[in-house]
Amino acid sequence: MGISLGTNQYGKAENRVVRVVRDTARHEIRDLNVSTSLRGDFTDAHVGGDQGAVLPTDTQKNTAFAYAKDHATGPIEDYALALANHFVADVGGVSSARVAIEEYAWRRIDVGGRGHDHSFVRSGESVRSTIVTVDEADSWVVSGVSGLVIAKTTGSEFRGFMTDEYTTLAEADDRILATSLVARWRYADASVDWDATHAGVVDALLETFATKHSLALQHSLYAMGEAVLERYPAVAEIRFSAPNKHHFAVDVERFGVQNNGEVFIAADRPYGLIEATVQRDDAPDAGDAWRAVPGFC
C-alpha cells in the first residue's frame, strides 16, 4: 500500500547511574544520567511485531550498569564509547548506537580547611554532557555543557538594528546580557584528554563572554566559539543554543527613585533564542554526529 517504516531508533533513556570510586578511603562520586539508543533494521518489530532482532531496553539498562563498574570511573566520553562500541560490535543487527551521558558535578564538603574523604555537596553550576555515535565504520563525539547561566552587568549594547512598522524597541548602549547557555562541540580527534579539554573549553567560553565587549548576543557567541576553536584544534565545530534572558529596567523614577541601571526585573517569557554554529572550515564531515541531537541540527 505504499506505506513503510522510516527512520527509527529505540533505547533506554535516563539510567541514573551512580558510580562510587572507593579504591581508597578518599572516595569519588560519579553521578550520571545515561541514555542509550540503537539503530538497525527493526522493520519486523514494527510491522509484524516480531521482536527477534530487538535487544530490549531493559537489557540495555543492565548493560549500562554492568559497564559502569569498569568504565564509569574516567571521562564520560570513554564510558559512552565503550557502551556504544559494545552494542555495535556485540549485538547482532545493530548498525549504529548512540549513547548520551549527562554528568552532575559534586564537590567535597570542606571540613577544617580540607575536602572530606567521603562527603559531598552537589554543585549545580552546570551539567557536562556527551553524545557519542558509533556505527560500523566510524564514531563521533559531541560533548557539551548545559545550564551554564551567565550574565554581565555592563559591557553590552544592542544598536543599529533593522526597524520596520512593528518596531518599538529602543537602542541600548548599556544593558544586562544574560543567558542560560547550552553549548555542544564536535571533536575531530578522539585522542584528546577529554577532561582537560572539556574544562578548557568551558573556561574559554566563560572568559570570552566576560571580556568581549558585546554588540549583541550573537556577537558574544561567535567570539566564544572562535576562542574555543582557536585554543582547541581537536574541536571541529561548536553549536550554541542561547536564550536571551531579558532583564528589563524598572521605571522606579515614577516613585522618586533613580534607577541608573541598578533595578531590573528578570523576565521569564518570551525570550530571545539565538542558535548558532562556529565551525572550522577544514573540519572532517559531521556524518551522523548531529542527527536527532536536541536543539539545533
Add this chain to the structure above:
Amino acid sequence: MGISLGTNQYGKAENRVVRVVRDTARHEIRDLNVSTSLRGDFTDAHVGGDQGAVLPTDTQKNTAFAYAKDHATGPIEDYALALANHFVADVGGVSSARVAIEEYAWRRIDVGGRGHDHSFVRSGESVRSTIVTVDEADSWVVSGVSGLVIAKTTGSEFRGFMTDEYTTLAEADDRILATSLVARWRYADASVDWDATHAGVVDALLETFATKHSLALQHSLYAMGEAVLERYPAVAEIRFSAPNKHHFAVDVERFGVQNNGEVFIAADRPYGLIEATVQRDDAPDAGDAWRAVPGFC
C-alpha cells in the same frame, strides 16, 4: 584563520498569545505559545557585531501579537503560515522563517447543562502544535500532538526478543502498555481542513492504540501511523517519540495478597524510548520541514 559562521537562526520563543474572540456574547478563547525564528545571512551580526540586517526578536514578538488579531482566530496552521510568510516576504534578508505554535485547549464550563458563554476550564489532555517553515520557494507544515498520555491494561505482550548475557527481563504475555505520546506529521498538501484533519489524526491514533493487539510499543506505533496515513492522504509521514512508561507488577504475594495483574508501581526513570517514522513511499521530499525539530530528525 579558517573559522566561520555555520548554520544559525534566531527569534523570539514562547510568546504567550491569548486571543479572545468576542464578536458575539458567546466568546471563544485561543491560548497559544508562539515561537518564531528567522534564517538568512547574519554573518555581520555574529562576526563583526553589525546588527543592520537583524530584525530584533522584540519586533518579532510585536508582530506575533499584532497578527494575532486577524490570524489567531482560526487554525494555528493558518496563523503560523501568515506570520512566516510575512517574515520572508516583508523583511529584507530573511531567506527562511519558522513559526512554531502550541495550543492549549479549553472547554466551556457547564452551567445547567449548557456550556457557559465566557467561562472556561483548561483541558490538560494534550497539546496541539504546528511547526511551519517557509522559504522563498516553498513551505512545509508539520503538525502534532504532545503529552497525550495513553495506557491499555491488557492486550499487550512482549515476547520473543533477543537475549544476551545481560538479559534478565522475563517475557510478558499480558502487561500494561503506557506512553506519553508525541506525534508530529508532515502535510503533503496545504489545502486540507486543518482542524478537522488534526482531530481525525488524533482519533486515528487513539482508536488504533486501543484496538490493536500489541506485541511491542513499536508494533502499536507502526499500526497507529499506518492508520493515519491510510485515512489521510494529505499526510506524507508521521513521526513518534514515545517513552515506554513502565508499570511493574508489585510482589504483594509476599504479604499474602494475590496480585493477578492488579497492583503496579508506575516507574519514573529509566524508561524505554521509542522513536519511529511511518511514511508514504511516494511522498514529496521533506525539504527543510524537520530541520532542528526537537526530537527525531
Add this chain to the structure above:
Amino acid sequence: MGISLGTNQYGKAENRVVRVVRDTARHEIRDLNVSTSLRGDFTDAHVGGDQGAVLPTDTQKNTAFAYAKDHATGPIEDYALALANHFVADVGGVSSARVAIEEYAWRRIDVGGRGHDHSFVRSGESVRSTIVTVDEADSWVVSGVSGLVIAKTTGSEFRGFMTDEYTTLAEADDRILATSLVARWRYADASVDWDATHAGVVDALLETFATKHSLALQHSLYAMGEAVLERYPAVAEIRFSAPNKHHFAVDVERFGVQNNGEVFIAADRPYGLIEATVQRDDAPDAGDAWRAVPGFC
C-alpha cells in the same frame, strides 16, 4: 544543654500506586500518588540513633501497595483512612498517621461511539486529592482539587481599590480573570458519599466561578466557597490558594490594530496570590487536620 527534638514526622512520599480493576473485561484504572507519614515519640531515633521504634519508610511503602489490592478500588478517602488506621492501630508507638493521596483521572478511549474496555487516555484537567489524619481518638479528612485552570473572558472587574504613592494600576471594568485553583475542604462528617460529594463540590466551584459577576478574585473565591458550604452540609470549611494569572492587554494600537479586549499576553511571574478560607461557624474544631498541609494553614 537545653536542646531537644521538636515536632517531627517521617514517611514514604510519592508511592506511585496504579490499581487496575479487572474483575470483568471492562477494566478500570486508578492512578494514585500515595504519601504516608507517621508521628509518635521518635526521640531515640533522632538523638541516639536507636531505630527500634521506627517502622522504616520502605515498610510503609510495602503496606501501601499491599493495601491497594483491597482498598484502592473505591474512593481515595477510604483507601487513605484504611492505611492511616492501620498505622495507628497496628504499629506500636505511632500516635498519629497522615496519608495523602493524589488521583490522576483517566477517561476511556472512544471507539465507535463507546468507551473502550481497557484502553484509556489521561485527562489532565485537574488532580483530585485527599489528606487524611488519624490519631488514637479522632480522624480528619481534607479533600481537594488542584491544577484546575479556569478563566472568564468577561464579567470581571477590579475597581475602587486603595491607592498610595506606589500605585500605577488603572481600574479595570472588564478584564480576564484566570487562576490555577487549589481548593481543599475539610469534612465534618465521614459518612458522606466521597465520590459524589467531590464531584459536586467541583461542580459548585466551576458553576459559581462562571456565573458570579466578579469584583475581584477574592470576591469570586468567597462566593465559590459559600456555594460549596451551602450545598454540602458535610463540608466544615474550604480553603483556597489561587494565583491570579494575569492576562495583560497588548498595545497593538501602535501597529494600527484595534485590540478591543481581544489580544492578551499571559504573564508568568509575578502573579497575585490569594489565599482564603470560607468556613461554617458551627463547624467542629479542625484539630490536627491542617497541620503542615502545604499552603495555607
Add this chain to the structure above:
Amino acid sequence: MGISLGTNQYGKAENRVVRVVRDTARHEIRDLNVSTSLRGDFTDAHVGGDQGAVLPTDTQKNTAFAYAKDHATGPIEDYALALANHFVADVGGVSSARVAIEEYAWRRIDVGGRGHDHSFVRSGESVRSTIVTVDEADSWVVSGVSGLVIAKTTGSEFRGFMTDEYTTLAEADDRILATSLVARWRYADASVDWDATHAGVVDALLETFATKHSLALQHSLYAMGEAVLERYPAVAEIRFSAPNKHHFAVDVERFGVQNNGEVFIAADRPYGLIEATVQRDDAPDAGDAWRAVPGFC
C-alpha cells in the same frame, strides 16, 4: 446563614528583582525572588466585593522594586524587614505582613586568576531564603537554605528498626546517604550579622553531615540541628525537610561483575521524607513565625 470568611492573606508572588550594585566598576549582582503577602480585615473585599481596603498586588510589586534600590544591596533579611515594616506601618488596615525572599548566588567569572568586575556565572549549589513576618507588635525572621543536595558514600548505616509483616528491607551497615535538604531556622535575636550567621549555619550543617557517623537520616539531622544551635545562640530552632534520596546497589553480580558498594541506581520516587525540628528549650515563643510556611509547621 452561619458562613463567614476565615483566615486569609493576599499578595504578589515571585517578583524577580535583580539589583545590580554599580557604585564602582566592580559590580555586584543580587538576584532575588520576592513574594509579599498582607493580612488584615479584608472581609468586605471577599464578601461584598468592596476593594477599598485592598492595596492591590500590583502596588505591592511596585513597592518591592522601588525598595530594591535602597534595601536590596545588603542581606535579604534587611530588605524583607524594610518591606514588611512599610506595609504594616504605612498601609492602612494591614495588621500583618509577610515577605519571603529567595536569593540565587552568583560567582565572578575567573579571568587570569581574578574574578571579573562585571561578569558572573550563577552558582546552582543551593538557594538562600528568608521569611519575615511583621505585625503591629512584633517581628519574626525565619531564614533558610533549600536545594542543598548532599551525599556521603560511607559512614552511614540503618539497622535495628522495627519489623512487621510488611517488612522486606534488609539491614544496611554501609549505605549511601543522600538528601536534598531544606532547612529553615528561626532567629530569636534580630541583631545578628545576617550574612555571617547564614554562612556559618550552612557550614555547620555541612560539616556535621560530613563528620557524624549516621545511624539514620533522622540521626544525622538531629546532630546537624544541634550543631547549629550550639554555635549560634541567636537561633531559636531549626526545622528540616529532607527527602531520603535512595541509592540502591545494582545486582551486577548476575553479569559477573563485583559491585562492592560501587554501582548504584539513584531512584526518583518514592522517597523517604524526614521532617524534624531541633529547638532550644528556653527559646522565645514562635508566635506567627511558622504560620503557613511551606513544609513542616
